[in-house]
Amino acid sequence: MISIRHLSKTFTNPDGGTISPLKDVNCDIEKGEVISIIGPSGTGKSTLLRAINMLEPPTAGQIIVDGKDVTAGQYPLDKLRMKMGMVFQSFNLFEHKTVLENVIYAPMELLKRSRKEAEEEALELLGKVGMAQKADVYPSSLSGGQKQRVAIARSLAMHPEVILFDEPTSALDPTMVGEVLSVIRRLAKEGMTMLIVTHEMRFARDVSTRIFFMNEGIIYEDGTPEQIFEHPARSATKAFVNRIQKLVYEIDSNAFDFLQIHTGINRFCFKYNFPEKSALAYDIVKEMLFEHLKDLRPLTLRFTHAELSGVTALDFMAEGLTESPLPGGSALDGIRAKVKGIVEEPTSRGFRIKVLL
Numbered sequence: 001m002i003s004i005r006h007l008s009k010t011f012t013n014p015d016g017g018t019i020s021p022l023k024d025v026n027c028d029i030e031k032g033e034v035i036s037i038i039g040p041s042g043t044g045k046s047t048l049l050r051a052i053n054m055l056e057p058p059t060a061g062q063i064i065v066d067g068k069d070v071t072a073g074q075y076p077l078d079k080l081r082m083k084m085g086m087v088f089q090s091f092n093l094f095e096h097k098t099v100l101e102n103v104i105y106a107p108m109e110l111l112k113r114s115r116k117e118a119e120e121e122a123l124e125l126l127g128k129v130g131m132a133q134k135a136d137v138y139p140s141s142l143s144g145g146q147k148q149r150v151a152i153a154r155s156l157a158m159h160p161e162v163i164l165f166d167e168p169t170s171a172l173d174p175t176m177v178g179e180v181l182s183v184i185r186r187l188a189k190e191g192m193t194m195l196i197v198t199h200e201m202r203f204a205r206d207v208s209t210r211i212f213f214m215n216e217g218i219i220y221e222d223g224t225p226e227q228i229f230e231h232p233a234r235s236a237t238k239a240f241v242n243r244i245q246k247l248v249y250e251i252d253s254n255a256f257d258f259l260q261i262h263t264g265i266n267r268f269c270f271k272y273n274f275p276e277k278s279a280l281a282y283d284i285v286k287e288m289l290f291e292h293l294k295d296l297r298p299l300t301l302r303f304t305h306a307e308l309s310g311v312t313a314l315d316f317m318a319e320g321l322t323e324s325p326l327p328g329g330s331a332l333d334g335i336r337a338k339v340k341g342i343v344e345e346p347t348s349r350g351f352r353i354k355v356l357l
Helices: 045-052 077-083 099-110 115-128 144-156 174-189 201-207 225-230 235-241 258-271 275-292
Strands: 002-012 018-029 034-038 060-065 084-087 162-166 193-197 210-215 218-223 244-251 299-306 312-319 341-346 350-356
Touching (some): 034 045, 034 201, 045 162, 045 193, 077 084, 084 144, 099 115, 099 144, 144 162, 174 193, 174 201, 210 225, 210 235, 218 225, 218 235, 244 258
Parallel strands (some): 034 193
Antiparallel strands (some): 002 018, 312 350, 341 350
16 A cells, blocks of 8 residues: 655754654555554654655655655645544644534535534444434544544544554553553454554554554564564564563661552553552552561652563562561462462562562
8 A cells, every 4th residue: 555665754853953864765565454553753654654645744755655755746645644643642632612513514615514414323323433422512622542542533534544643542541541442452353454553562463464563763673472472583672572660669777658659650550551560569569668677768669561572570689688687487378369479589789579460
């Protein structure tokens, strides 16, 4: 469907300098593919999507859609954008129009559908994304996740051949992310061609037929989810997909702020999309700090989450010890019954207790 050859984009800064988020992008996109575009911030992921539908005309290179070069200046941009729906981070709904009016506006204006026909299809699409019951309300009364689902329905109303998703969950509260991702999963199962810029690694692995890892303004690595996530060919790819998020507290005395730790644990779990482990993590931290490790200070508490594997752990580092400070016998049976395992090991700093959630 789409061929991209030697695509580049250069912006000029107000001070006269330049920045090139895209340097030499080459790829072919086939009908029915679901391609997740991942990579560090600032590596041209969103710029690539915006260039494909000419919202950011490239500085050089070619974008060939259905055999025609859309960068040559003769391809009608309105026709191109009807082929390519785009869902933005910030929803871009018309605040003065109801949900239904947002969805029917473009089909009536551009496709010349009758209002009756447009409304019938819009209600069907809103039902598909779980928003039919909100057809008559205004966007201001919707949550972020609901607004994004309306934006997806609006895009589908134009019968696009491709949908471009530019970080569709990045502006959402973590509790709303799942509802949007479930809609995208459904579209993938139905065979919709999609390009998705995302930071949700597990979602990218689950839903994609192909992954682009972008780095340094190019598609640094291109392969199946298995190739990219399990057998990356390049060290930069490996480092990115294996990234581990962490939350660290240094506990120097018994006068530490446990409420801050509790709040931090909740936010961390919701931010990285595993809220179901929040209560368990809180209970274990409370028991360890106030019972089993109460006489050990200083102590480092580290809460880690590997985005790809989903492995979550609580690390308690006791400084200067060579043996486990945990009590023997059945004292830890309550914790052991709730977790996947407890690892006790000496380190160069002291002794670490790792609780796998």
